[in-house]
Amino acid sequence: MLRIKSLHLKDFGAFKGEQAFDLPDEEGVTVFYGENMRGKTTLLNAFRFALFGKIIGRGRRAVSFHDMINWEARAEGARSFEVRLQLTHAGAEYRLTRTGRPKAGVGSPTGHEDYVADYYLERGGHILPAQQAALELERILPEQIARFFLFDGELLQEYEDLLHGDTDMGPKISQAIERILGLPTLTKSRDSLKAALDKAEERVALAAQGDQKTREFGNQLQSLVEEREVLTADLFRHEKDLEILRARKVAIEDDMRRRERMASLLDKRDRLAGEVEALEGLIQKKKEEISKAMAPAWSAVIRPQLAAAVSAHRTREAELQSAVTRAQVLHSLAEGHDPACPTCLQIVSPDAQAKIRSLLPGGADGSPEADQRELAGVRRRLDALDAQLADSNPEALRLLWSDLEERKREVYSKSAEIEEIGKQLTGDAEDELKGLRGEYDSVVRQIAALEEGVKATTEKLAANATYRDNIQKRLDKLAGGQMDSERRRRDLASRLYELFKDSVDVYRDQLRHRVEADASRYFQQLTTEQDYAGLRINDSYGLTIVHRDGTDIPIRSAGAEHVVALSLVAALQNNAQLRGPIVIDSPFGRLDGGHRSRIVEVLPDMADQVVLLVYEEELPPARAREALKGRLRAEWALERQSARHTELVKR
Template sequence: MLRLTALHLDNFGPYKGRQTVTFPSEDGVTIIYGENMRGKTSLLNAIRFAFFGRILGRGRRDAALHLVGNWEEAKDRNVYGFDVRLDMTYDGIKYRLTRSFRPRPGIKTPEDDADYEQSHFLERDGIPLGPHQTKTELERILPEQISRFFLFDGELLQEYEDLLVAESDMGPKISEAIERILGLPLLTNSRDSLSAARERAEARYSRAAQGDQKTREFGNQLTSLQEERAVLVADLERQETELDELRKQKTALEEAMRKSQRLASLLDKRDGLERELVELRAKLQAKRSDIGSSMSTAWSALIVDKMKASLAHLRDRETQLQTALIRTAVLQSLSLEGQTTCPACLQPVSDSARQHVHDSLVQHGGLAGAAEEQELASIRRKIDALSKSVDAANPEALRLKWQAIEQDDRDIYSRQNEIKSLTSQIEGVNEDELRRTRSDFELTIRQISLLEQGLSDTRDSLQHNTNYRENIQRKLDRFAGSSFDVERKRSVLAADLEKMFTEGIEVFREQLRKRVEADATEHFRQLTSEADYAGLRINDSYGLSIVHKDGTGIPVRSAGAEHIVALSLVAALQNNAPLRGPIIIDSPFGRLDTIHTNKTVAAMPNMSRQVIVLVYEDELPPVRAREGLGKHLKAEWKLERRSARHTELVLRKD
């Protein structure tokens, strides 16, 4: 088992100068208290740097090492870079790992990582090891691929939720890491070796078949198919590598977008306001053109009453002229010889009625003629012109138009102010780079989709190739006892061994899943406060879902529940892993309530033989930690502030 005994820091992050934190040799829990920005995450990264030469920032991305050196030492004494030394034991052997990050010779004021050089060496029982031995030993002590199960924080715990999401990019990586820590690669590597042996046996088999006249054609086909398979396998490996790189790129771009999400939101809002501004200005221009036309007749509002009186007089005169012209037409019609019926109603007209119409016309001015028709046409033109002027002389409509223009002016002014404010908030941001990140993300998504389709097609082609080869081999099997019979038996034996290992791996994998499920359920029951939860159910990707006591799954889980499930999984993996080591966790209680925090504290000694917890006191008050851990609490350290860039490691004795 791996156990950490001491961590020595020299100008690493806020830890100015040389400082050391020691860890008890007894099984139990060490708690390091520190407020926000005091250096808890820096301690976790110091351990990570010692092992792997890298540190992680937000989003699990590599952070610039140049920015890790102590700022005060660089500013006051022109001292750049840092050293980390890690003392540990592994299977009873003492190791001392030292890793440095110092400016290159001749560089007095380094500006980025390229201005530094990194070096490291490992001592085993006081004896320095060479570079190759160091690499081999470190990979044996703590492979980086499984370090997530020993060095983690609340953010990493959230990633375990991806094990339940089929289309997740991170899920397959976590599943692979889980199987690695459980020791499955020992079997899969053996299976791969047997696959290679089978392919060599099949190649010899096909060459032997080519040498026999009876089976030469089959042998040629088999050789051709094997060559095709080699091309397909190489293509599959290339596509899988490209897909893995694209998924890493997608993850990095997603984090970059999350990191700049607020800025992106501000940019989107500003762009939307600018579009609205263009539309408002276009509408305002149209309204001003319309009111310009309306203003050309605005004078009519001053004499609208006189125009209405004149309009009423003209309409009365129009009625008189229309009546006269109609009656004249009727009388003229009745005056025609033989006309005894009314042309309008087709009723008989007597002489007395005809005389009455004539007298009425005389009384009202006589018979109407061409002069009256001309007057009527003139009056109608005047009525039309006056009606338009009266309609245009609507002061309320004009007022509403002016109000609409004034509102648009205010809206434009308001949006201009908002744009100005947003611009000041994103001042200094490389907008082109931000938009390029979005564009790159969309392009990466499309590339991933195309590559996934390509992988599917390649796998289909490989399956078709396998089926075809098996068909030819069955035909060759008919020639038992021939000169290539020995090669055939070797090929069959290699295939049977590969099949046996493949099936055995699946059986062992299922057994591992069941053991992990059982242990995770036991830890979950210790951690949860919900009596109706019966336990956890595991899927093929080692994702864990909560099971109700009635046997149904819990479809929607809170952030706290996800946190508890993730902790249960980590503890179960520790129980079942051939490689055992310490759990170093940063801020594990951020998503938990008081009850679940207490239960998690009490369960920590069962998660690993050495647990190191980095918390702030409000997250886990010392009194609660001591009550919950009792004799399992082996040491308490505190990160004391000396300045914004200077933290001291102090052993608590109170």
């Protein structure tokens, strides 16, 4: 059982000078209240630095030691920082002191590479040798399972990856879960027995080589054993490289997520630039249209006169058209082509026709050519006037100019947006983001290639094992003398290996069922949704919400994911081989008031020692006191002295 007694800081982050706090011996919750940028995450990092020598920022990004020296203290000449942790474990008292200081020979450090972290561990007042201290720290709290004791509430959504087999974070969390549950003790025994079995098979091959009857089989078996060793070494190397690449992929993804706003700004800038380019093309076309429209624009000045002239010409056109038509009808009647009157359809007598001929200008052979010529001229002038009148339309011209000005205003507005985005971007932002994307693509390609290599090597190992089994069976039929002894040794190792292999599977299933039951119990205490019956666990320890009708809830909110993750952490604490304190930063960021109240009430049952790092709006002190009552053991405030100086004050 690990318990933290006190933490001492010296010029660490926002905490200038020497500051310290004690944690009560009684089981319960200690709350640290602090506004943003006052040092809550720094306190979480103080525990992490003391135990593991690491400092992690948002998105699991490593923080430079140079940046962790209190800025005011550094300005006054400080060049190092220190964290001292007093704790108890398995009945022993420990004091762990870790210091970040410049490397020897570095007079003016400027970056992380100029620093080194030193530590020493005391047990019962005696300083332990370095190798023993490292072993003790690994026993007290292995770094691989630290995520279940020291965690940022904003990273709880990572546990959703346990539901998906195609993520890189899921397998890492699964391994950490099995580590905290104690499964590696059994898996290491299984792996040791597998090594013993491999050795026994190799001895069988050597014994077979010494017998004339079995030499050929022994040679083949020895060759297969050697091939297996090479393939196993390749597989181990590939898996190690894969682990490194997957960790790098996760780190890049975290970095890219932190730069999402930058990426969106760059995308918006590029989109706006494209729109500006398109608008400038439209503006050029509008200018050409206006240039053409401006040539006859002078006619707008005499538009009233043009309109009057058009009206007069249309009147004269009508008169001439009537005269020409009348003349054509009279000529037709006079000539007798059609004796019917086109108006009344009455038959015109010969006498009437003679009378009409006498009345026609120029006699019966006369024609209205003069009127027709004048009518054609009037129409030509009317067409010209209509065209001029259309060109002189001031409203159409105003629309063209208005559209041009509107496009110019859009260009100005979008250009101003581009300029504002430019102010928000750092000088190398675009290059950095492109570099990250390029590196990410490269890592993904390398991972794919290595996964193919792992698959191929695994298939070769399977074929090798099949071939070895066949040869072993044939050898067993010819066995005798020394071969019998080595075969019995091999059979014993094989049975022990199979026993432990099956035991691992059985124990893993038992652990999953226990974790599922405890996680469901905690989940029902934490959630405000009464229709949820509990949680269902998968092979990777991923938890699915189950409705009371037995169906799964396929899609859940960020808040629900938060509650599920806390339920898993509580269940793991309940089943862990190693129990210890929970230190959690920003635990309620995604939750409503009802869920916050329930979580506060349940927190003391999740671990014997709980440290909450919150701001007052997130968890008002009155609400914490009401919910926790006697299980609230202490309250501390992170009080601002300056932008670079925070003081720990006990309430």
